Amino acid sequence: MNVGIIGLGDMGKMYAIGFSKAGYQVYGSDLPERRDELNEALNPYGITILPDGKEVSRVCDVIFYAVESEKIEQVLAMYGSSTKYGAIVAGQTSVKHPEIVAFEKYLPKDIHIITCHSLHGPGFDPAGQKMIVIPHRTTETAYQRMTDLLSCLGSELVEMKDYHDHDRIVADTQAATHVGFESMGTAWAAAGFFPWENASYLGGIDNVKILTTLRIFSYKAHIYAGLAILNPFARQQVKRYAQSESELFKMMIMEQEKTFRERLYKVRDFVFHESRKPLLLDDQVMQEFSLSSNPGVRKANSHLSLLSMADAWYHLKINPYDNLICQTPPFRLRLGIVEYLFRNEELLEESINAALFDKSIRADDLEFHSAVREWTSIIGYGDMDGYKQHFDQTKLFFKDRLEHGREQSSAMIKRLTDQTFLP
Secondary structure, eight states, X not given: OEEEEEOOSHHHHHHHHHHHHTTOEEEXXXXXXXXXXXXXXHGGGTOEEOSSHHHHHHHOSEEEEOSOGGGHHHHHHHHGGGOOTTOEEEEOOSOHHHHXXXXXXXXXXXXXXXXXXXXXXXXXXXXXXXEEEEEEEOOHHHHHHHHHHHHTTTOEEEEOSOHHHHHXXXXXXXXXXXXXXXXXXXXXXXXXXXXXXXXXXXXHHHHHHHHHHHHHHTSOHHHHHHHHHHOTTHHHHHHHHHHHHHHHHHHHHTTOHHHHHHHHHHHHHHHSOTTSOOOOOOHHHHHHOOOOSSOOOOOOOOOHHHHHHHHHHHHHTOOTTGGGGGOOHHHHHHHHHHHHHHHOHHHHHHHHHHHHHOGGGHHHHHHHHHHHHHHHHHHHTTOHHHHHHHHHHHHHXXXXXXXXXXXXXXXXXXXXXXXXOOO
């Protein structure tokens, strides 16, 4: 069985190598100007680089489109009609709505559509990671062939019947989650300080915040832009996150203690009630992964970004634990630290008191509030270019620590996985 990859970026290359190592004949294509580079990188694995996606489509039995979500229709328009009779076609984009629309529009009717989504970035070995598989238009025989192929990567295959369900869950686990971390990064950049040099960001939870933020900004902007803007469910969730943050921030600056506390404890009882099995995020492990060279004395923190996430889940009536079916490392960490905050009554009270009465943290919360508004407006307008520019501007501020942050976050994820935190 010949396997084709159209789009040999970081993820496309990773899967091309994985299938080749499993013994499949792999063909790939990308932009013409990258052909020499790709030949040099992939020929040693026995992977054949063809001139374009049309050539890949004509000779391959299974074809993966590993291109940007915003370009999927353009690429299908060029190559879809050349797809080999009876072949299986999949996409590796994180948003399935534009992908399925393009497949149905440009692929011949005899083509099987079994799409997928790997819930990790190229920095992770696929083995042991979750991969969503969606049999959109196929037969049992073709589906078995596809799952046999995907199984060679060692990922845990999770079937979802409907791509709408996939995008709804991804809106929570990725789009809304990323906006929270991106807003933190933008707020720190706007304030002009690195959080690991500030006493308000020295705790275990803040180590997770910082490393996950650096991890996100170490990747390419288009990945997150597509998730947030092209997913029809994402805008609703991002808007709700912004609304929750704004309402909580107003209570904070007005020092409406009774209303603020009652609201957050109502959120806690809904999202984190006693019957929920805790993720058991390990504080000792979190403390180990600090970028600070001078630990100092930790100051209280409002954790407004985390309070807002839980409040958004409450108002959307989302059970984030159900969404672990589409879990990604940043979402698992975010759910873990939100849970850790809300299930530790002493820490939650410290956060509430800091939010309401600690004026020294108020300026940082204002920067975060402004950053959430900025990101929400960009996403609401569907401004893909604006999203990328805003992302890259923040990325530039942290550029000297991004690679180290990604390495540290990977190590932290592995440690927490090994210590029963991640199911």
